[in-house]
Amino acid sequence: MSDTQSHNVAFVRETFLPESAPPSTATGPVKWIKDNLFATWANGLLTVAALYLIFLVLSSTMPWIFAGIWNAESLAACREVLDGVSGACFAVLTERWNQLLFGFTYPTDQYWRPTLAFVLLFVAMAPVLFFDLPRKLLIFTGLYPFLAFWLIWGGTILAPLLALAGVVVGYLVYDRLVKNSFAAGFFGGIVAAFVVWYIGGFLISDTANENAMLQAVPSRDLGGFMLNMMLGITCVSLSVPLGIALALGRQSNLPLIKGICVVFIEFIRGVPLITLLFVANVMLAYFFPPGSGVDLFIRVVIMITIFSAAYIAEVIRGGLAALPKGQYEAGDSLGLDYAQSMRLIILPQALKISIPGIVNIAVGLFKDTTLVSVISMFDIVGMIRGPILASTDWNGVYWELFMFASVLFFVVCYGISQYSQWLERRLATDHR
Amino acid sequence: MAEAQMQVSDEVAISIENMNKWYGTFHVLRDIDLTVFRGERIVICGPSGSGKSTLIRCINALEEHQEGRITVDGTLLSSDLKNIDKIRSEVGMCFQHFNLFPHLTILENCTLAPIWVRKTPKKEAEETAMHFLEKVKIPDQALKYPGQLSGGQQQRVAIARSLCMRPRVMLFDEPTSALDPEMIKEVLDTMIELAEEGMTMLCVTHEMGFARQVANRVIFMDQGQIVEQNEPEEFFNNPKSERTQLFLSQILGH
Numbered sequence: 001m002s003d004t005q006s007h008n009v010a011f012v013r014e015t016f017l018p019e020s021a022p023p024s025t026a027t028g029p030v031k032w033i034k035d036n037l038f039a040t041w042a043n044g045l046l047t048v049a050a051l052y053l054i055f056l057v058l059s060s061t062m063p064w065i066f067a068g069i070w071n072a073e074s075l076a077a078c079r080e081v082l083d084g085v086s087g088a089c090f091a092v093l094t095e096r097w098n099q100l101l102f103g104f105t106y107p108t109d110q111y112w113r114p115t116l117a118f119v120l121l122f123v124a125m126a127p128v129l130f131f132d133l134p135r136k137l138l139i140f141t142g143l144y145p146f147l148a149f150w151l152i153w154g155g156t157i158l159a160p161l162l163a164l165a166g167v168v169v170g171y172l173v174y175d176r177l178v179k180n181s182f183a184a185g186f187f188g189g190i191v192a193a194f195v196v197w198y199i200g201g202f203l204i205s206d207t208a209n210e211n212a213m214l215q216a217v218p219s220r221d222l223g224g225f226m227l228n229m230m231l232g233i234t235c236v237s238l239s240v241p242l243g244i245a246l247a248l249g250r251q252s253n254l255p256l257i258k259g260i261c262v263v264f265i266e267f268i269r270g271v272p273l274i275t276l277l278f279v280a281n282v283m284l285a286y287f288f289p290p291g292s293g294v295d296l297f298i299r300v301v302i303m304i305t306i307f308s309a310a311y312i313a314e315v316i317r318g319g320l321a322a323l324p325k326g327q328y329e330a331g332d333s334l335g336l337d338y339a340q341s342m343r344l345i346i347l348p349q350a351l352k353i354s355i356p357g358i359v360n361i362a363v364g365l366f367k368d369t370t371l372v373s374v375i376s377m378f379d380i381v382g383m384i385r386g387p388i389l390a391s392t393d394w395n396g397v398y399w400e401l402f403m404f405a406s407v408l409f410f411v412v413c414y415g416i417s418q419y420s421q422w423l424e425r426r427l428a429t430d431h432r
Numbered sequence: 433m434a435e436a437q438m439q440v441s442d443e444v445a446i447s448i449e450n451m452n453k454w455y456g457t458f459h460v461l462r463d464i465d466l467t468v469f470r471g472e473r474i475v476i477c478g479p480s481g482s483g484k485s486t487l488i489r490c491i492n493a494l495e496e497h498q499e500g501r502i503t504v505d506g507t508l509l510s511s512d513l514k515n516i517d518k519i520r521s522e523v524g525m526c527f528q529h530f531n532l533f534p535h536l537t538i539l540e541n542c543t544l545a546p547i548w549v550r551k552t553p554k555k556e557a558e559e560t561a562m563h564f565l566e567k568v569k570i571p572d573q574a575l576k577y578p579g580q581l582s583g584g585q586q587q588r589v590a591i592a593r594s595l596c597m598r599p600r601v602m603l604f605d606e607p608t609s610a611l612d613p614e615m616i617k618e619v620l621d622t623m624i625e626l627a628e629e630g631m632t633m634l635c636v637t638h639e640m641g642f643a644r645q646v647a648n649r650v651i652f653m654d655q656g657q658i659v660e661q662n663e664p665e666e667f668f669n670n671p672k673s674e675r676t677q678l679f680l681s682q683i684l685g686h
Contacts, residue, residue: 327531329494342551
C-alpha cells in the first residue's frame with residue numbers, strides 16, 4: 001500500500017495490486033434470478049405473466065398429446081376409443097407411416113433402398129461437414145450421388161456408371177486443357193462429359209432396366225418426406241457452388257460475364273419460385289431435345305437450384321464486399337494468380353462471413369421443397385393433402401399430420417442451424 | 433552501421449521512364465523517371481496525396497499506369513498477366529495495415545505463396561518460413577493466428593512472409609504508420625537488418641531517423657512529381673527546393 005496523502009499531487013506506485021475475486025453477491029443463481037427475472041417491479045410482473053401464458057398453452061396441449069391414440073384403423077375408430085375425451089389421433093401416423101416417408105407408389109418391398117441411401121448420406125456428408133476427418137473419406141462423398149441415384153431409382157447400374165464416367169472424362173479433359181487457359185478447360189470438360197453421355201446413351205439398351213439387379217422405380221413414384229430430403233440435399237449442394245460462381249462472375253472485370261451474371265441473378269430473384277416450378281412442370285420440356293424426356297425430378301431440381309443460387313450469390317457478394325481490399329492486394333503482391341487467391345485467401349474468408357446468410361437460404365430452400373406439391377408431386381405435404389386427407393379413413397385429421405410434417409422439418413432445419421453455429425465458432429480465428 | 437556491406441551495384445533493378453498515371457481525369461503521377469540500382473535503399477517522403485504510395489504500388493502493378501515504361505529486373509511491366517505475376521513474385525511488399533491472412537496461422541501465411549507460386553515442397557517451405565520468422569525474432573508465434581499478435585509482431589510477420597518468396601526488391605508502403613510508438617522500433621530494426629544484408633528497398637515512410645541511418649537516397653514528392661532527391665545528409669541539412677524546406681520544417685519542427 002502506498003501512503004500518499006489525498007492533497008498531494010505527486011504519486012508513485014511502488015507495489016502493483018494483485019488480482020482479486022469479485023464479491024460473493026455478484027455471482028450465483030440467486031443473483032441471476034434477481035437480475036434477469038425480478039430486476040424491477042414491472043419486470044417481475046412480466047415474468048409472472050409470461051409464466052402464466054406458458055402454463056395456459058401447455059395445460060391445453062399436453063393432455064391432448066398424452067391422451068393421443070396410436071393404434072386405430074381410421075378417424076372414426078379413433079373417436080370411438082377417445083369417447084368424447086379431447087385427444088390426438090396419432091394413429092394416422094403409424095397407419096400411414098410409409099406413405100408419409102416414401103410416398104404411396106414406391107414399391108413396398110424396396111423401402112430398404114432409400115433407407116440405406118439415407119444412412120449412407122451421413123457417411124458421405126461427414127467429411128464435408130467436419131473437415132478434421134480423414135480426407136480420404138471424400139472419395140466416398142464423390143461416389144455417393146451415383147450410388148444414391150442407383151439405390152433410389154434402381155434399374156441398370158450402367159446409367160449411374162455412365163454418369164460417373166462422363167464426370168471423370170470431363171474432369172480429365174479439364175485438367176489437361178486448363179494449363180493453356182481456364183476457359184478452354186472449363187468448356188472442353190463440359191463438352192467431353194456430354195459426348196461421353198451421348199455416346200454412352202446408345203450403348204445402354206432399352207431393355208437394360210428390365211432384368212436389372214434393382215427394380216427400376218420411375219420418378220413419379222417417389223414421394224413423401226424422402227422427396228423433400230432428396231430435393232433439399234441435391235439443390236443445396238448444387239446451388240452453393242453455382243452461387244459462388246455467380247458471385248465471382250458478378251465481380252468480374254469482363255463485361256460479358258458480369259452482364260450475364262447480373263441479368264441472371266436479377267431475373268431469377270425477381271420471379272416467384274412457384275412460377276419457376278410451373279415452368280419446370282410444363283414448359284421446360286420444350287427446351288430439351290424432343291424425346292430426351294428429361295425427368296420431372298431433374299427439371300424441378302434445376303429450377304430450385306437456380307432460384308436459390310441467385311440468392312446465395314448475393315449473400316456471398318456481401319461477404320466478398322466485406323473483405324478489406326488489402327486482402328486482395330496481399331494475395332496479388334505475393335504473385336498468386338486469380339484462381340489461387342480466390343481459393344486460398346478470398347473465398348475462405350468471404351464464405352465464413354456468409355455462413356449465416358447461406359444457412360438462412362438453405363433452410364428456406366429446404367422448406368420450399370414442399371411447394372412441389374402444387375405441381376402434383378407427392379412430397380410430404382402433397383401426400384397429406386392428397387392421398388391421406390382425401391381418404392375416407394382419415395378425412396379431418398389436420399393437426400396431427402401437419403404437426404408431424406412440421407416436426408420433421410424442424411428437426412432438419414434446427415440441425416442445420418446448430419451445425420452452422422458450431423462451424424462459425426470453429427472457424428473463428430481472428431478475434432481470439 | 434556496416435557501410436561496407438551496403439554496396440550499391442551498377443546493375444539496374446527497377447527503371448521507370450516517363451511514367452504517368454491518372455485516376456479518372458485526376459493526374460496523380462506526372463512524368464516520373466527513376467532508376468533504382470541493386471542494393472539501393474531509397475526512402476520516399478512527401479505530404480499526403482503526393483502520390484508516393486501510388487508510385488511504389490505501380491511497380492508491382494497493384495495500380496495500373498497509363499503512360500510510360502516500368503521495367504523490373506529486366507521484365508517489362510505490361511498488361512500481360514504472366515509478366516505481372518512474374519514481377520510480383522520477385523518483388524516483396526509490406527503494407528501499412530500488414531494485410532496478413534487472418535484465417536491462416538503465421539506459418540501458413542509464410543508458406544502459402546512459396547507452396548502455390550514457387551511450387552516448393554511443403555516441408556522445405558516450412559523450413560524457409562521458420563528461418564525467416566527467426567530472423568524477424570518471432571519463431572515462437574508460428575502456430576498462432578495474426579489476430580493474436582501485436583501490431584509490431586504482425587508487421588514483422590508480413591516482412592517475413594514477403595522474404596519467404598526470396599524477393600530481389602522489397603517495397604514498404606508506410607510500414608510503421610499504423611503502429612504504436614513502442615512497436616515502431618522493432619519493425620525499423622528488422623528493416624535496418626534487411627538493408628544491411630544488401631536488399632534493394634523502396635520505403636515510403638516518415639521515419640526520418642530511419643532515412644538518415646539507412647537510405648542512400650531520399651526522394652521528396654509533391655503533387656505527383658519528384659521534387660527533389662539527394663543523399664540523406666545533403667537532403668536533410670541542405671534542402672534545395674522551398675517545398676522541401678517547408679515539408680522538412682513541418683515534420684522535423686517538433
